[in-house]
Structure formats: structure tokens, C-alpha cells
Amino acid sequence: MKKKIQVIICILTVLLAAAFTGCGTRLSRANADTGKAAVNAVDQFLDGNLSATSALNTLESCYDSVTDEDGSNSTYLRACISNASTAVFEHAVVQTSGMDYGDANVVDKRNDLAEFLGMAKR
Numbered sequence: 001m002k003k004k005i006q007v008i009i010c011i012l013t014v015l016l017a018a019a020f021t022g023c024g025t026r027l028s029r030a031n032a033d034t035g036k037a038a039v040n041a042v043d044q045f046l047d048g049n050l051s052a053t054s055a056l057n058t059l060e061s062c063y064d065s066v067t068d069e070d071g072s073n074s075t076y077l078r079a080c081i082s083n084a085s086t087a088v089f090e091h092a093v094v095q096t097s098g099m100d101y102g103d104a105n106v107v108d109k110r111n112d113l114a115e116f117l118g119m120a121k122r
Helices: 002-021 029-046 052-065 073-096 104-117
Strands: none
């Protein structure tokens, strides 16, 4: 009987710890939608359906639309959007110079953002 009580207490402790530490990414619906719009802009750029200028404008708008939340999630979301924006800019500059090193950095930054939002990697 004593063992059963100890097991129940352990299970309750784990459940309470999980509830208060917050498993996974917790973003407001608005910030999650903003992050998804940023991923979509990068995807459109990578697919050739959006120019670098348009993608950068969309990413800037997404960055500005992120609202502050408790914890660091909104700050991390802004950082991921900023990193994706920098990667798109660098890629565009390199392509304009006549060199093409591929879009691996843009894909990496896009995947970082997508992973944070729980979306599929590219």
C-alpha cells in the first residue's frame, strides 16, 4: 500500500512539474500566425514566387507585428524572423553580384523558425 501511494505521489509531482514548466512552444494565436506568415514569405522567396524585396518587406512587417508575451517566446520569435530576413538579404546580395552559393543558409533559418512554430522543415 505504501508503494502505491509513493507511485501516485511521483506521478502527481511529474504532472504538476510538466504543467508549470510549459512543455513546447506557447505563443499567442496572433504571434503564431505572424510566425507562419514569415515562414510562408521565405517559402515563396525560395520557390521563386516572391522577390527578395517583397520577402524582406513581408518579414519586416511580421517582425513589427510580434506582440510581447510573458517569457522569452516573443523575443525568440523576433530573433528567428530577423535571422531569416538577414539570410534572404545576404542571398539576394550574393545573387546580384553574379555569384550563387545556393540557398542553404536561407533554408536553415527558415527551418529554425518553422521548428520553433512546430511546422515541418523544408
